[in-house]
Each structure stands twice: as C-alpha cells, then as structure tokens.
Amino acid sequence: MREPTFLILTALAAGPRHGYGITQDVADLSERRVTLLPGTLYTALDRLTAQGLVQPDREEVVDGRLRRYYRITPEGVDALHTETARLRQLATVAEARLRGLRPRTA
Amino acid sequence: MPPTGDPLTRHYRRLLLCYPRSYRRDRGEEILGLLLDTAPAGRIRPTVREAFDVVRNGLRCRLGRPTSRTVGVWAVLTAVICGLFTAAAASRVAWETSRPQPDRAEAAAIFADALPGRSIGQIETAPALFVFYGEPFRWQALDDMLFGDGGEYQPGFASASATGLPPVPVEQTLAVTRQHLRASGWRIYETVSRADRECVSACDPPVALTDTTLVASRGDTVFRMTLFAEGGPNPTNAALEVQRAAPPAVVPAAVLAGLVGGVLAWLVFGWASRRTEYRPGVALPFGITMFLWWLPVLLAIPSLIGHQRAEPHPDWHPLWEWLGQPTGSLFFLIGTVCALIVLGCSAVPRRDTAPLRTIATG
Numbered sequence: 001m002r003e004p005t006f007l008i009l010t011a012l013a014a015g016p017r018h019g020y021g022i023t024q025d026v027a028d029l030s031e032r033r034v035t036l037l038p039g040t041l042y043t044a045l046d047r048l049t050a051q052g053l054v055q056p057d058r059e060e061v062v063d064g065r066l067r068r069y070y071r072i073t074p075e076g077v078d079a080l081h082t083e084t085a086r087l088r089q090l091a092t093v094a095e096a097r098l099r100g101l102r103p104r105t106a
Numbered sequence: 107m108p109p110t111g112d113p114l115t116r117h118y119r120r121l122l123l124c125y126p127r128s129y130r131r132d133r134g135e136e137i138l139g140l141l142l143d144t145a146p147a148g149r150i151r152p153t154v155r156e157a158f159d160v161v162r163n164g165l166r167c168r169l170g171r172p173t174s175r176t177v178g179v180w181a182v183l184t185a186v187i188c189g190l191f192t193a194a195a196a197s198r199v200a201w202e203t204s205r206p207q208p209d210r211a212e213a214a215a216i217f218a219d220a221l222p223g224r225s226i227g228q229i230e231t232a233p234a235l236f237v238f239y240g241e242p243f244r245w246q247a248l249d250d251m252l253f254g255d256g257g258e259y260q261p262g263f264a265s266a267s268a269t270g271l272p273p274v275p276v277e278q279t280l281a282v283t284r285q286h287l288r289a290s291g292w293r294i295y296e297t298v299s300r301a302d303r304e305c306v307s308a309c310d311p312p313v314a315l316t317d318t319t320l321v322a323s324r325g326d327t328v329f330r331m332t333l334f335a336e337g338g339p340n341p342t343n344a345a346l347e348v349q350r351a352a353p354p355a356v357v358p359a360a361v362l363a364g365l366v367g368g369v370l371a372w373l374v375f376g377w378a379s380r381r382t383e384y385r386p387g388v389a390l391p392f393g394i395t396m397f398l399w400w401l402p403v404l405l406a407i408p409s410l411i412g413h414q415r416a417e418p419h420p421d422w423h424p425l426w427e428w429l430g431q432p433t434g435s436l437f438f439l440i441g442t443v444c445a446l447i448v449l450g451c452s453a454v455p456r457r458d459t460a461p462l463r464t465i466a467t468g
Contacts, residue, residue, distance in 0.1 A: 019140040037156060038140045039163030042133065046172040065139040 001083045007034055008044055009053065009080045012072040016057040019045075022070070045070060053079050113150045115142065121157055124164025126376065168373065170380030177379060180396070184375045185368040187399045191438075192367025193360040194426040200359035201352065201424070205326060207232040208348050213264035216329055217346045219290045220283050224268050226346070232262020235350070252439060256432030261424070263349035271344060276318050276333055279344075283320060283331060292322040292329065295418035323420035326351050351421040360425055378452035388451050391444035398441035402430025 004026070011017055011025035022045075023036045036044075048054035053076035057069040072080070118141045122134050141156070152160070171177045208216070210229045217226045234242035238251065238259045251259065271279060276299075284294050301316045319332045330347040382388045410428055431438060 019136060020143040023140070023144060037159035038137050038144065039159040039161075041140070042137055043163045043166060043172070046167070050172045065142075066135040067139065068133075068136050 001079070003030075004034060004036060004040065005044060005048065006080070006083055006087075008036075008041070008048065009072055009076055009083075012054060012070060013077065013080060016069040016071040018060075018067040018069050020067075048076070052076075114145060114152070117151050118142070118160075121152060121160040122164065124161045124168070126168050126380065129167055165372070165376075168376030168380070170376065170383050180392075181372055181375050181379070183396060183400070185372040187396075187403070188371030189364040189368030190403070190425070190429055191399075193364030194424075194429055194431065196363030197352075197356045197360040197425045200355040201235060203355045204235060204350050204353040207235060207262040207350055208264045208327065210264070213266065213346075213348050216327070216348050217266055217268070219286055219292075220329065220331055220346065221268050221271070221344065222286055225270060227267045227269065229264055229266040231264045232349070234262055236260065237262040251432055252436045254436075256435045259432050261349055263347045265345065265347045268344040268346060271333075276316070279333060280318065280320055287322050287329070290324070292324045293420070295321040295323070295420060297321075298417040319417060321418045321420060323351060326353060328420050352424070374449070378448055381452040381454075382448070385451060388448045391447045395441040395444040395448070398437040398444070402434030402437055403428070406430035406433070 007026040007029050008022055010029055011022050014025070017025060019038065019041055023038075023041060026034055026036050045054060049056070049070075053073055054070050055073050057071040060067045060069070115138070118138055119134075122130055122137060125134065125137075137160075141152075141160075145152075166178060169177045169181050208231070210231055213229050213231065214226065217229070232240075236243065236259060238244075238247055239255075241247075243251070243259060280297060287294060297318055297320045299316045299318045317332055317334055319330060322329045328349055328351050330345075332345045334343045334345070378388075406428055410423060414422070426432065
C-alpha cells in the first residue's frame with residue numbers, strides 16, 4: 001500500500017470525510033509532508049472504491065457547492081489493520097537495529 | 107473562496123475537460139469545489155503542478171478500470187501505433203503533392219549529365235509515383251498485396267543502363283561523374299562499395315568484384331548510379347536510376363496526422379475500456395490486434411535501420427515501410443477486424459450504478 005493510500009484510509013478511519021476534509025486530514029497526519037492534489041485524490045478514491053475499501057456515504061450541497069462524503073468499509077478497516085501491522089513490524093525491527101547501532105557509533 | 111464564474115473557475119472547468127463527460131457530470135462539480143477550496147485567495151489561474159495533476163489524472167480516468175496497473179501501458183501502445191498508422195496514411199496522401207516520377211526526357215538529360223558522351227540504353231519510366239510490380243496499383247491486385255507481395259509496392263523510378271564505359275578504375279569514372287553532377291548543381295553523397303562476388307577464372311590472382319553506388323540529389327530528385335565490375339576490377343557497365351524525393355508536405359502532414367490519430371486513439375481506447383470494464387471477453391481480440399499491428403513494426407524497424415545505415419539516403423524510406431506495411435498488410439487487416447470486434451462489444455450499453463442521495467444544506 002502506498003503512503004497516500006494509507007493516509008487516506010487513516011483519515012477516513014476517523015469518520016466520513018469529503019474531498020477537502022480528506023486533503024486537510026492527510027496533510028495534518030503527515031505533518032504537511034504529503035499534499036494530495038485534487039486529481040490524485042479522486043483517482044485514489046476511485047481505485048479504493050473499486051477495491052471495496054471505501055464507499056460514498058452521502059452528498060450535501062453547501063452554499064451551492066456539492067460535497068460528497070466517503071467512508072471506510074469493513075474491508076478498508078481490515079486493509080488498514082494489515083498495513084498498520086506490517087509497518088509496525090518493520091518499524092520495530094528497524095528501531096531494534098538502530099538501538100544496537102547507537103553504542104558503537106557513540 | 108473565489109466566486110463561481112471567475113477566471114480561475116473557468117480555467118479549472120477547461121482542465122476538467124480531460125475527464126470523460128459522464129464522469130464530469132457525476133463528479134465534475136465535486137472536483138471543482140475541491141480545487142476552489144484549496145486555491146489561496148487571489149489566485150487567478152491554476153499552478154503548473156495543479157494543471158498537470160488534473161490533466162494526468164483526467165486522462166487516466168478516461169481509461170476507466172481504476173484498479174488496473176497496466177491499462178495505461180495498453181492505452182499508450184494503442185495511441186502510438188494508431189498515431190503511426192495515421193501518420194503513414196497522411197504521408198502517402200501528401201506524396202500526391204509530388205511531381206510525377208521523371209519522364210524519359212528528364213531522365214535522359216540527367217543521365218547525360220552524369221555520363222556525358224556515353225551511350226545510354228533504353229530508358230524505362232515509372233507509370234505512377236508508386237508502383238506495384240512496375241504497374242500502378244489497382245484494386246484487382248489487392249489479393250496479391252495482402253497475401254505476401256506487399257513489399258513490391260515501391261516508389262517508381264526511371265532507369266537505364268550504360269554500357270561500354272572506358273575500362274578505367276572505378277574512382278576515375280566516379281570522379282568524372284561527380285565533377286559533372288556538381289557542375290549541374292547536384293549534391294553528392296558518400297559512395298558505397300559492396301563486394302558480393304569474386305572474379306576467379308578471368309583474374310589471376312582472384313579478386314573480389316565490387317559494385318559501387320553513387321547517390322546524388324538535386325531539389326526533389328534523387329539520382330543513383332551503380333558501377334558493375336563485370337569480369338574484372340574495372341567497371342564497364344552502369345545502372346542509372348532517377349526518382350522523386352518525398353515532397354515537403356510529407357513531414358508536416360505525417361506529424362499533424364500522427365498527433366491527431368494518437369489523441370483520437372486514446373479517446374476511443376478510453377471509451378471502449380470504460381464500457382468493457384466488466385467484459386473480460388474483449389481482452390483476446392484486443393491482444394490479437396496489438397500483436398498483429400506491432401509485430402510488423404518491430405520486425406521492419408531493425409531491418410530498415412540497418413539498410414539506412416548501410417548506404418546514403420538523401421530521402422528516408424516512406425513511413426509505412428518502417429511500419430512493415432504493406433508487406434504486413436494481412437496482419438494489419440486481421441488486427442483491424444479484431445479491433446472492430448472490440449469496438450462492437452463496446453457499443454453495447456452498460457449498466458449504470460445507482461445515484462447517491464443528495465441532501466441540501468446551508
């Protein structure tokens with residue numbers, strides 16, 4: 001799973017979001033490292049929807065502007081769990097090796 | 107947030123044209139809203155990064171199949187080959203702006219320039235710009251063209267042979283011809299010698315017999331002279347040819363038609379891809395099309411590159427020869443039939459998904 005996909009699923013894990021909400025959340029989660037442009041965001045949402053990891057929730061018209069909300073599906077939650085476990089395992093291994101490295105480099 | 111209808115909105119709407127119409131109808135306002143929401147106040151046109159992102163993702167969206175990792179590659183292969191075929195067809199049409207192949211009088215004048223004072227034999231002229239077995243192409247010959255003889259479709263030329271040249275070394279004959287041609291305004295190219303036979307009985311010791319070809323061009327005309335070392339190292343016979351070079355309209359016509367053909371192919375591929383997303387049966391005819399359209403190209407290009415490097419070419423071979431056509435025209439035809447099957451399947455309407463419930467607030 002690529003980082004933007006992981007971040008989009010993580011953003012939606014907190015509840016349904018519309019496009020603008022997702023981009024803001026992704027920017028916050030990544031500490032402004034990842035900025036999703038609209039074209040990229042909707043391509044990712046289309047892919048995640050086709051994979052059954054995300055689905056449209058509802059639509060609202062706010063100030064004459066259409067806002068469509070998306071929510072994570074149970075399959076999306078499972079995929080996020082799996083990816084989180086994978087990243088945690090990798091991070092744990094890397095941390096252990098870095099701890100072993102520190103005394104020698106000090 | 108900039109108001110609707112402002113220049114920025116108009117720019118964004120234009121960029122959104124990269125997305126397919128049905129997608130724009132469904133999601134266009136939503137994406138536009140996000141673009142406007144993320145634009146800082148005072149911006150009047152999209153940034154390059156933003157525009158590239160919308161165009162790239164819009165063109166990708168046209169291909170449908172959002173989970174596919176290879177659909178983009180197939181779209182590029184389709185657009186490139188269709189662009190090349192369109193360019194080749196346009197270049198053939200543009201060839202019609204050429205003057206006819208040299209007639210007997212023009213050829214005789216050129217040959218006399220090249221070998222002044224020498225006896226030139228019967229001059230054969232071409233009845234058309236391009237000939238098939240020496241004759242203008244006729245639809246009655248279509249089956250011959252399709253079933254393996256397509257390579258006989260070639261540019262026409264006027265030709266003659268000169269005999270009884272003085273038995274002097276090749277370089278001496280060439281030097282005289284070069285001098286005369288230059289004086290008449292011809293541009294001379296590097297001569298090419300090819301040793302493909304050997305003189306054994308009449309030569310002691312045996313020597314390789316080398317044919318030497320001189321190429322020259324002037325305006326829209328190309329001249330070739332091949333000196334044959336019959337029976338010994340000194341040439342006494344020459345083959346003379348003269349033909350038209352590609353007219354200036356060929357390159358711009360090919361480039362323009364190639365671009366238009368490539369873009370149209372991308373759009374048609376996207377339309378067919380979206381409509382056949384859940385119809386796996388179209389993969390086979392599409393795969394056959396790609397194989398049969400690309401195979402002659404992949405075989406022809408290395409061979410023509412070798413040929414192009416082996417001897418000087420004032421004029422490149424016609425584009426269709428680089429695409430293996432019409433030698434591989436049967437492949438092209440079967441591939442086209444398969445492509446039409448795919449398009450026929452795509453024309454069958456697909457089921458649309460149910461629309462979402464919309465709540466008006468604010």
